[in-house]
Amino acid sequence: MLKRSLFLKIFGGFGLMILLMSVLTTFISFGIIRSHYHRRLATELEHVGRAMTLDILRLMEGPPEALESFLVDEGRKIESRVTVIAPGGAVLGDSERNPAEMESHRYRPEVAEALEGKTSRADRFSYTVEDRMIYVAIPLKDDSGGVRAVLRLSVYARGVDALLADLRGGIIRAVLIVTALALLAALFFTLSLTRPLQALVRASEKVAEGDFGAKVRVGGGGEFRHLAGVFNAMTDRLEAQFEDLERRKEELANIIASIREGLAVIGRDGRILFSNEAFHSLFPKAAGGNRGYLETVRSAGLQSLIEDSRREKAGRTVDVKIGDRSFLAAAGYLPAQDGIVLLLTDMTERRRVDEMKKDFIVNASHELRTPLAAISGALELLLDGKAINDPAALDILSRHVVRMRAIVDDLLKLGELESPETRLDLKAVDPAALARRVVELYADRAAEKGLFLKIEAAPDLPPVRADEVLLEQLLINLVDNAVKYTDRGGVTISLSPGKGQMTFQVSDTGPGIAAEHLPRIFERFYLVDPARSRKLGGTGLGLSIAKHIVLLHGGAIEARSEAGAGTAFSVRLPLA
Secondary structure, eight states, X not given: OHHHHHHHHHHHHHHHHHHHHHHHHHHHHHHHHHHHHHHHHHHHHHHHHHHHHHHHHHHTTSOHHHHHHHHHHHHHHHTSEEEEEOTTSOEEEESXXXXXXXXXXXXXXXXXXXXXXXXEEEEEEETTTTEEEEEEEEEEEOTTXXXXXXXXXXXXXXXXXXXXXXXXXXXXXXXXXXXXHHHHHHHHHHHHHHHHHHHHHHHHHHHHTTOTTOOOOOOSOSHHHHHHHHHHHHHHHHHHHHHHHHHHHHHHHHHHHTOOSEEEEEOTTSBXXXXXXXXXXXXXXXXXXXXXXXXXXXXXHHHHHHHHHHHHTSOEEEEEEETTEEEEEEEEEETTTTEEEEEEEEOHHHHHHHHHHHHHHHHHHHHHHHHHHHHHHHHHHHHHSSOOSOHHHHHHHHHHHHHHHHHHHHHHHHHHHHOTTOOOOEEEEOHHHXXXXXXXXXXXXXXXXTOEEEEEEOSSOOOEEEEHHHHHHHHHHHHHHHHHHOOSSEEEEEEEEETTEEEEEEEEOSSOOOTTTGGGTTSTTOOSSHHHHXXXXXXXXXXXXXXXXXXXXXXXXXXXXXXXXXXXXXEEEEBO
């Protein structure tokens, strides 16, 4: 269709131009020939008329019959009509009609101009003879130069038209022959122009279909041959580049296939562009390809991670549970594609090791709790007594005992949360009311440090499905850390619902956490600043407890922070 259209456009354009030129040539040639014959005939009439002027002037002195007879004879000889007109317009004699019966010719165009002393020519319709005539009017002047009369000679124009009719057939035949030759030449020229282009189009279509071996063959020389050479060189380079690309693609596929972690690349439209076998084992629907991650990745934590990373155009890392396995999910933002690369590292074995550590800690805590209780009781007696020689030492002993008790309590709490027998008392919990209780609990401590402690929440928040006691413990741990490590500014609890989840965010204006510490802050006993934590009474278990409470509820927790710019902990839990 394209080829036919190209041929028709070029040949049709040439053909239309040739036909238009042929028609114009025919009409113009007829006009030129007709005009030429008219001029030639008028010139001959003028020459004949001038030859008669002396005789007519002489006969005008005699009887009218002599002039009339002369005009009739001369008109017959020259096969023309001869008329003599007085200056007033009256016809003095005519070779074909009775002058007495003829009207005044004073205002005939050629007569009026001749009366002014100039020879005039005209080609017009005559109402006297009711036919088209060619006129030549010659002024007849006396010795003084005055116009005594006008000699007008005229012939029928149909004589010239009859001559042109004889020529018309020959002219049309000649034009048709020239037109046919021109169209034939246009056809060959169009074919010579379109055939190389059609060959180039066919080769381009093959290249578009993936056949890089397609070549263009053009005979002769000139620009088309050069274009064909450039096209063939281009396809050779494309073929080499695609072979190299396929080789690299195969190498990359082999490398990715060997990765044990689940890997997926998500495009800007939310579709999974690529995923490996490890990812398919977790989410079988992803094996089909070209599916949205919302219908493939059935994990609220992963979906939130992907959305946050895309929205903030930054990398994020969270812990998630998929089935009975634990994963460290890392989302990286791809600026060029506005996409996300998701990497899932199986942490199940590591969690099993943590479980072994937990069992040891639980056992050790049970063994330590009784003697610690006795020491605490003895210290209370000593501090109340009067025989204390070193109160400072006793005070240090007391503080360490308190710290050991806190560690034991946190270890027991952590062990309880990690136990498979742990059961949650799930119910609909009002998040705003819960946040207000925690704020009331820490209002005095915040005021003592000169910190603000506020809640930011929309009215009529939907309830969350959670264990109210554990959720309160979670907020207490986060707010406690924020108030403890913040010296200026304050702490804000933000509550915001969205997409079937409620987000609890506790943000402070404290010193922040350096980037290298963020991946480990949820580990047991991990302290960013050990000296300061011990001074403030921290056990290093609060965030680990918070994380386990979130995981028990099927949610996700993450931290965002920069050194010197404060810290924000975000917790996402399902709505009731």
